[in-house]
Amino acid sequence: MTRNKTYDVLKGLLIILVVMGHTQFFGHDFVFLFHMGCFFIISGYFFDFKKVENKKELIDYIKRKIKGLYIPFVLYNIFFIICNNLLFKINFTSNYFSLFTMIKKIALTLLFYGRTDLTDSTWFLQSLFFISVGYGIVSYLLRNNENKIAILGIISVLLSLIGFILNRINFNIYQIGTICSSFILFYIGHMGNYIKLNKFNKEYLKIVLFGFSIGYLLILNNILRGYIIRVMQNQIYNPLIYISASVFGFIMMYLLADFISKRKKLATNLSFLGRNTIPILCLHITSFKLVTLIEILCSNIEIEKLSIVPVYDNKYWIILTIVGTIVPIVINILLKNAININNKKRRNWTKKKGSRIFSVE
Numbered sequence: 001m002t003r004n005k006t007y008d009v010l011k012g013l014l015i016i017l018v019v020m021g022h023t024q025f026f027g028h029d030f031v032f033l034f035h036m037g038c039f040f041i042i043s044g045y046f047f048d049f050k051k052v053e054n055k056k057e058l059i060d061y062i063k064r065k066i067k068g069l070y071i072p073f074v075l076y077n078i079f080f081i082i083c084n085n086l087l088f089k090i091n092f093t094s095n096y097f098s099l100f101t102m103i104k105k106i107a108l109t110l111l112f113y114g115r116t117d118l119t120d121s122t123w124f125l126q127s128l129f130f131i132s133v134g135y136g137i138v139s140y141l142l143r144n145n146e147n148k149i150a151i152l153g154i155i156s157v158l159l160s161l162i163g164f165i166l167n168r169i170n171f172n173i174y175q176i177g178t179i180c181s182s183f184i185l186f187y188i189g190h191m192g193n194y195i196k197l198n199k200f201n202k203e204y205l206k207i208v209l210f211g212f213s214i215g216y217l218l219i220l221n222n223i224l225r226g227y228i229i230r231v232m233q234n235q236i237y238n239p240l241i242y243i244s245a246s247v248f249g250f251i252m253m254y255l256l257a258d259f260i261s262k263r264k265k266l267a268t269n270l271s272f273l274g275r276n277t278i279p280i281l282c283l284h285i286t287s288f289k290l291v292t293l294i295e296i297l298c299s300n301i302e303i304e305k306l307s308i309v310p311v312y313d314n315k316y317w318i319i320l321t322i323v324g325t326i327v328p329i330v331i332n333i334l335l336k337n338a339i340n341i342n343n344k345k346r347r348n349w350t351k352k353k354g355s356r357i358f359s360v361e
Contacts, residue, residue: 005261005267005271006254006257006258006261007042007045007046007257007274008270008271008274008275009257009260009261009267009270009271009274010038010042010253010254010257010274011039011042011273011274011275011277012257012269012270012271012272012273012274012277013253013256013257013260013270013274014035014038014039014042014253014277015273015274015277015280015281015325016273016321016325017031017035018035018036018121018280018281018284019280019284019320019321019324019325020317020321021035022121022284022285022288022310022311022324023288023310023311023314023316023317023320023321023324024310024311024314024317025314025317025321026314026317028228029221029224029226029227029228030217030218030221032228032229032230032231033217033220033221033229033245033246033249034217034245034246034248034249034250034252034253035249036124036231036232037182037185037231037242037243037245037246037247037249037250038246038249038250038253039124039128040128040131040182040185040186040189040246041185041186041188041189041192041246041247041250042189042250043128043131043132043186043189044135044185044186044187044188044189044190044191044192044193045189045190045192045193046189046193047132047135047136047139047186047189047190047193048193049139049143049148051136052136052137052139052140052143053140053143054143055140058136058137058140061133061136062133062136065129065132065133065136066129069125069126069128069129069132070112070125070129072122072125072278072282073109073112073122073125073126073129074109074110074112076119076122076282076283077105077109077114077115077116077119077122078106078109080116080118080119080286081097081102081105081106081109081114081116082102082106084096084097084102084116085097087118090306091303091304091306091307092118092286092289092306092307093116093117093118093307093309094117094304094307094308095116095117112126112129112174113126113174117285117309118285118286118309119282119285120232120285120309121281121282121284121285122281122282123175123178123232124232124281125278125281126174126175127175127178127179127182127231130175130179131179131182131183131186132186134179134183135152135183135186135187135190138152138155139152149191152187152190153187153191155183156183156184156186156187156188157184159179159180159181159183159184160180160181160183160184160239160243161239162180163177163178163179163180163181163182163183163234163236163239164181164236164238164239166180166181166234167181167234167235167236172233172234175232175234177234178231178232178233178234181231181234181236181239181242182231184239184243185243185246188243188246188247189250206255206258206259209251209255210251210252210255210256212248213248213249213251213252213255214252216244216248217245217248217249217252220241220244220245224237224241229241229242229245257270272329273325273329276328276329276332279328279329279331279332280324280325280328280329282328283327283328283331283332284324284325284327284328285309285310285324287323287324287327287328288310288311288320288323288324289306290323290327291316291319291320291323292305292306292308292311292312292313293306295312295313295316
């Protein structure tokens with residue numbers, strides 16, 4: 001599937017909303033209605049039955065998910081677990097790990113479970129992995145069934161109901177409640193690939209859809225009055241509200257991304273963010289500490305306030321959003337450059353070593 005610029009812009013907008021939401025700004029309850037649900041829908045949109053038509057393709061599909069979701073989860077979390085006590089000393093975290101706790105958390109991380117306060121956002125990588133792999137396996141098993149789309153829909157609805165039940169009994173170990181509740185959004189995204197929103201190419205239709213979507217979300221936000229959908233904890237009001245909020249949030253943000261994609265410079269920057277959502281997801285909470293530290297140094301505030309997650313003070317939410325978005329990108333670029341330089345040196349060293357061996361022979 002060719003890369004869709006509008007969807008890169010869309011992911012760029014959504015990852016900014018993720019960062020903004022974690023600043024605890026005044027509209028975070030509105031953002032929390034739909035922002036993570038949209039990511040599940042987008043992931044489903046790019047699923048294709050052709051990716052799992054036979055056993056080899058299914059294995060390749062799972063390998064890609066391991067590389068794209070499991071590996072980043074493990075690397076970021078193990079890094080922060082190892083560095084935890086150093087971060088504790090400089091008040092970036094309030095938890096001190098004994099050696100046993102550290103080993104236990106690393107083992108749990110390898111089992112796709114352990115997280116730290118600073119990498120709590122990586123729950124999404126865990127949930128999306130199990131949803132996308134599960135969807136791929138079921139699709140493979142149904143590959144020769146003419147009613148596979150309908151069966152997947154029924155499975156999605158049943159899982160949504162199970163997710164709601166797990167929400168009521170407050171059971172979400174291994175994000176199983178979140179996975180069940182959000183599986184249907186992946187399915188909706190997959191079905192959206194057949195519907196294709198770009199068929200609504202008339203400007204007045206886009207305006208009507210956008211207006212209806214934002215109106216629905218504003219009304220819903222007003223009705224809920226302070227009740228916040230928290231997908232990580234599987235805290236949803238009920239399946240219909242979670243699903244409808246995610247769908248209309250997706251339509252609203254997609255149409256905004258479609259509008260922005262025609263503005264070349266802005267679209268380019270947002271597309272870049274959309275292609276680098278994982279480092280932002282994993283590092284933005286740590287990046288917030290830089291803003292809080294400056295605030296503490298400039299004010300009469302206890303240094304211990306620095307350890308509060310996600311933020312101590314939300315009045316600087318604009319600055320927190322900018323820093324939480326840009327700093328992870330800068331770190332990611334520096335790491336990639338360092339790895340490329342190191343790989344280049346290793347290749348040069350290998351070539352020199354090989355030429356010496358050849359000359360001796």
